[in-house]
Amino acid sequence: MPSCFRIRAWRVFRTPVHGRSFCIAFFALALLFVSALRGEAETSSADLYSALASHDYENMRKAVEKLAASDDPRAVPILSALQAGRLFADTDGELFIRNPDGSLEGAVSGQRIAGELGKNLREIRINNTIRRALEGALGRLRLFAPDPNVRAAAANAIFQTRDESALIPLERALARERVAKVRRAMQEAKAALLLFSPGTPPKTKLEAIALLRNRGDQEVAALLSELNGQPPEVMAAAKDAVVAIERQQQIWNFLQIIFYGFSLGSILLLAATGLAITFGVMGVINMAHGEMVMLGAYTTFVVQQATLRFAPEWLPASPILALPFAFLVTGLLGVLIERGLIRFLYGRPLETLLATWGLSLVLQQAVRTLFGASNREVMTPSWMSGAVPLGAMTITANRLTIIAFSVVVFGSLILLLRTTFFGLQMRAVTQNRAMAAAMGIRTPRVDALTFGLGSAVAGLAGVALSQIDNVSPNLGQNYIIDSFMVVVFGGVGNLWGTALGALTLGIVNKFLEPVAGAVLGKIVVLCLLIVFIQRRPRGLFPLKGRAAEA
Amino acid sequence: MSLEKSELGRRELGSLGLAAAALVGLSATQLVSKRVRAANTPSGEPIKVGILHSLSGTMAISETTLKDVMLMLIEEQNKKGGLLGRPLQPVVVDPASNWPLFAEKARQLLAQEKCAAVFGCWTSVSRKSVLPVFEELNGILLYPVQYEGQECSRNVFYTGAAPNQQAIPAVDYLMAQEGVKRWVLAGTDYVYPRTTNQILEAYLKSKGVAASDLMINYTPFGHSDWQNIVSQIKSFGSAGKKTAVVSTINGDANVPFYKELGNQGIKATDIPVIAFSVGEEELAGIDTKPLVGHLAAWNYFMSVDTPENKVFIQKWHNFIKNPKRVTNDPMEAHYIGFNMWVKAVEKAGTIDHDAVIDAMIGVAVPNLSGGYSAMMPNHHITKPVLIGEIQEDGQFNIVWQTPGLVVAQEWSPYVAETKDLIGDWRAPLSCGSFNVKTGKCGGTVSAMK
Numbered sequence: 001m002p003s004c005f006r007i008r009a010w011r012v013f014r015t016p017v018h019g020r021s022f023c024i025a026f027f028a029l030a031l032l033f034v035s036a037l038r039g040e041a042e043t044s045s046a047d048l049y050s051a052l053a054s055h056d057y058e059n060m061r062k063a064v065e066k067l068a069a070s071d072d073p074r075a076v077p078i079l080s081a082l083q084a085g086r087l088f089a090d091t092d093g094e095l096f097i098r099n100p101d102g103s104l105e106g107a108v109s110g111q112r113i114a115g116e117l118g119k120n121l122r123e124i125r126i127n128n129t130i131r132r133a134l135e136g137a138l139g140r141l142r143l144f145a146p147d148p149n150v151r152a153a154a155a156n157a158i159f160q161t162r163d164e165s166a167l168i169p170l171e172r173a174l175a176r177e178r179v180a181k182v183r184r185a186m187q188e189a190k191a192a193l194l195l196f197s198p199g200t201p202p203k204t205k206l207e208a209i210a211l212l213r214n215r216g217d218q219e220v221a222a223l224l225s226e227l228n229g230q231p232p233e234v235m236a237a238a239k240d241a242v243v244a245i246e247r248q249q250q251i252w253n254f255l256q257i258i259f260y261g262f263s264l265g266s267i268l269l270l271a272a273t274g275l276a277i278t279f280g281v282m283g284v285i286n287m288a289h290g291e292m293v294m295l296g297a298y299t300t301f302v303v304q305q306a307t308l309r310f311a312p313e314w315l316p317a318s319p320i321l322a323l324p325f326a327f328l329v330t331g332l333l334g335v336l337i338e339r340g341l342i343r344f345l346y347g348r349p350l351e352t353l354l355a356t357w358g359l360s361l362v363l364q365q366a367v368r369t370l371f372g373a374s375n376r377e378v379m380t381p382s383w384m385s386g387a388v389p390l391g392a393m394t395i396t397a398n399r400l401t402i403i404a405f406s407v408v409v410f411g412s413l414i415l416l417l418r419t420t421f422f423g424l425q426m427r428a429v430t431q432n433r434a435m436a437a438a439m440g441i442r443t444p445r446v447d448a449l450t451f452g453l454g455s456a457v458a459g460l461a462g463v464a465l466s467q468i469d470n471v472s473p474n475l476g477q478n479y480i481i482d483s484f485m486v487v488v489f490g491g492v493g494n495l496w497g498t499a500l501g502a503l504t505l506g507i508v509n510k511f512l513e514p515v516a517g518a519v520l521g522k523i524v525v526l527c528l529l530i531v532f533i534q535r536r537p538r539g540l541f542p543l544k545g546r547a548a549e550a
Numbered sequence: 551m552s553l554e555k556s557e558l559g560r561r562e563l564g565s566l567g568l569a570a571a572a573l574v575g576l577s578a579t580q581l582v583s584k585r586v587r588a589a590n591t592p593s594g595e596p597i598k599v600g601i602l603h604s605l606s607g608t609m610a611i612s613e614t615t616l617k618d619v620m621l622m623l624i625e626e627q628n629k630k631g632g633l634l635g636r637p638l639q640p641v642v643v644d645p646a647s648n649w650p651l652f653a654e655k656a657r658q659l660l661a662q663e664k665c666a667a668v669f670g671c672w673t674s675v676s677r678k679s680v681l682p683v684f685e686e687l688n689g690i691l692l693y694p695v696q697y698e699g700q701e702c703s704r705n706v707f708y709t710g711a712a713p714n715q716q717a718i719p720a721v722d723y724l725m726a727q728e729g730v731k732r733w734v735l736a737g738t739d740y741v742y743p744r745t746t747n748q749i750l751e752a753y754l755k756s757k758g759v760a761a762s763d764l765m766i767n768y769t770p771f772g773h774s775d776w777q778n779i780v781s782q783i784k785s786f787g788s789a790g791k792k793t794a795v796v797s798t799i800n801g802d803a804n805v806p807f808y809k810e811l812g813n814q815g816i817k818a819t820d821i822p823v824i825a826f827s828v829g830e831e832e833l834a835g836i837d838t839k840p841l842v843g844h845l846a847a848w849n850y851f852m853s854v855d856t857p858e859n860k861v862f863i864q865k866w867h868n869f870i871k872n873p874k875r876v877t878n879d880p881m882e883a884h885y886i887g888f889n890m891w892v893k894a895v896e897k898a899g900t901i902d903h904d905a906v907i908d909a910m911i912g913v914a915v916p917n918l919s920g921g922y923s924a925m926m927p928n929h930h931i932t933k934p935v936l937i938g939e940i941q942e943d944g945q946f947n948i949v950w951q952t953p954g955l956v957v958a959q960e961w962s963p964y965v966a967e968t969k970d971l972i973g974d975w976r977a978p979l980s981c982g983s984f985n986v987k988t989g990k991c992g993g994t995v996s997a998m999k
Binding site for chain 1: 605606607608610611614615727728739767768769770772773774775777778779781782784785788789790802805806809810812813814815818819822831834836837840843845939941942947949
């Protein structure tokens, strides 16, 4: 260092005699300057920390960006803690990080703090602007994280923000990356950066477009359509790629809507299966069917609260644990209702309708009194949240689970009716009561059990619905009309008809929704249904034979 | 007899001492008035206060809380010595989320029970349903919920926000702070979202937003299957411009909406959702982790850090006997509205409706966010506007706040039919929809239904 200064001094003063002393003086000055600079750097680092603890979001954002650009070794832990809501400040503005295990460490020193300090600590809260700044900043830093998923996410973040300063770290990360999936994400991010950087030669840009075209999602289409002021061959390639991607997207969209339709259909099926038994098979117009669904949902809530209190480690399984309880609670209530109310009203459909409607109001108000008018939170376990990407489709985990669940419930019910003795009795009674009684079947008992079974299946539907809808006293009301619609459409008394009816209504609804809007879509479906029932009053699969005429 | 008397005296003395100790530091006049109040238990014929909130049906989730908060405020006022020396008596009716029933119950409260004031309604459709009754029987309604504006009745005091006290500042915030260029206006299909979106659409277009950057979507009450709409929002938002959703989705349809957003992986940093009908109460039934960073615009949040708010929350928890219950914006509106009415009755010295209606204008009472709210001549109140981000604990982190109080615009200046209208119920003008261009008064009821 001194030699360089000496040379400079030489050049400036061109007097070899005074050179040495000047050099010393200059060196001293430079030293002073450097130390002053370092001092400033230190204070500004401290300033950055105190800016993080300030209440001014603009200052915080700037501090985040400066910290990320600095080579402060504490930047990553501090910024990650800030992002996760684990950064705290005490009243003097000193920063602390709360580790996931609950222990505290000094944010700047990185040293654990023994004992309790926690009382006057304030969590540092951030807004969306800072969240975005953090994502960008940490994206660059996290390209080298040990977890490949984190690296892929970091590359994706760069793809989205297209922050040009990320190019160099990105190339460095790419050079050492071994995991194919992460490599691809990084290459795509790099392609996006190169495409928008003015200095890139057209040939590289064409390669970048080709690479991005393979990724083929909406984001790429948006990115490419933003491109302008490029050489004609690049623009043509980009346009071409956008058209290709959009065509592909249309196919995916179609498949996605089919999935949505299946999902809605499975929910309709779950809600309607119980009714298909009580209304379809037994012929009881049960307006309190929705309330059975609602009670099933509340049972899930109670079971979940109990799990939370007595066995928290079982919490992720609580919806499954709730199934037998919901089945029993609503099933028993169903038997009770049949014995206490409905059996006096067989053959009087209008009175049944009124009585069960009254019962539905009673049940709603009872739940409201017992649990309060507010909605109850049923937690969704982590295995049921989130989504799985399938091509350009998002398959949400909760919907997928419910589709599978409805298939299982429906399948078991069919098996029960076809293969068990109880199923045989049930079919006998519903097809020809007098003959069944003459054969020695205790028809009242079968009636009660059948109604109980229908209610229990409704309870199971409630467990599933608690995961996607509000658990409120009104839950059932939202599904009663749809359920009747499905059963009537499918053909009263035919379970397969109910299944097909539910799926058809679900898919038709989902195809109409984007075109006509949710409100009009429902109205159109209802109108179509009315026309259909006019043409075929007995639904898709009418029952044939003497039972149907009875 | 004498024993009783002396005991009474001692108790009186004790309470006086307590009151004096508690009120050290207050001015002498206040001390005297408090002393008089503490000594006087209210007597005489009770003043009836009507509470017209649904306790059953679909709106019960929101409105039951408001009934409870009114009971709390009335109980408290009675402890303070009632009003004009008379006790207050709540008259609770249940209109059961049934709009025509609202009108019937309102008639019962006014004609039969002769209520001095009625606190009630939540949805705009219920307010529209009772409006003719209040105007016919000259009642007083204090309406506590943010609404679409475009109304200014002599018999209604609107203690919730008008669009310029909620929707417009919220949109301004997103434009300025988050750089939003593309907008999804999603709402439930009824009068409040439709009118608010009409105003917002006109406002956004006046700010240079192209029609192709606007997506408007309506869904029925209680909509639960949001898959399609959320994926539409997602593809609308991936067109390269910063996109936000302005949600006027009402009631519990919000819960599956936010769940679907979370499941489809839409984060607040990608597409923020700002809601006008989602408060602490609505978030109580939902896992808020995937929602962190989504926004809401209100005039009050439970997280407001003021001594008044702490006291209010404490009182609420004591009254409802559940420390987990949350407070929200319409509750604050009732708190302000009730205190305003009490003050106006004290000012007028009577519960006579006409006198109280006139006395209400100009009354100012403390709100819970650390300032004073005043009743303006247009029967709306001044309010601060707060923007909050949802936190993991279901509370809101206040990220922005108007520097001062905002005066309500009851008639929107962004809608052609109403831009020249003003409401002023003071003596010479006394008109809810005065057209400043033609100089004519257009009547009292809403110009557009």
